[in-house]
Amino acid sequence: GQNIDQPTEMTATEGAIVQINCTYQTSGFNGLFWYQQHAGEAPTFLSYNVLDGLEEKGRFSSFLSRSKGYSYLLLKELQMKDSASYLCAVPDSGAGSYQLTFGKGTKLSVIP
């Protein structure tokens, strides 16, 4: 099965940088997703990492280390609208199965 662990809550200041960590244990590996979810809304795609390293996309970057079973999402120049839950997710490793398993999510609060 899949096991995903991420912090429950984080607080950061507007304009600052925050790093949200995710560790995972899977029987196989088909990449790792990060989603943003505002309260009462569906998740929106942020990133998909399948190779080791850092991928930068504007204010958001995502890092993956497959050997360590570790990823992080880096948010720069925080804005109030970045207050949301951030979900780490991995696809199932079974052949022909594309199910996503989500972590419990990290609720980020951005304060002035």
Added chain:
Amino acid sequence: GAVVSQHPSRVICKSGTSVKIECRSLDFQATTMFWYRQFPKQSLMLMATSNEGSKATYEQGVEKDKFLINHASLTLSTLTVTSAHPEDSSFYICSAIGVGQGAYGYTFGSGTRLTVV
């Protein structure tokens, strides 16, 4: 980009009645639809996976006779909560992958907030 339209966005129903939630892929053929449930302050929990034209595969602990899933066409999947009870109150979200979207090109619906009174 790909869009999945989910309706209704909010529904309130009386205990014992049934509620149908629809998810339509507007610009692609959804070969697989995933249905999730999310309770307050919790993450998305997969309820079932449905492939077009096949019976849905339910996750352990999800009652297939209570949560009826139909995926009769490549653009429409429905989830019917039968004999709803207050404990079924939750946020239900569909997610689709399909033709031309890549193996992991998940597109989420906007969610349905179900309240059973």
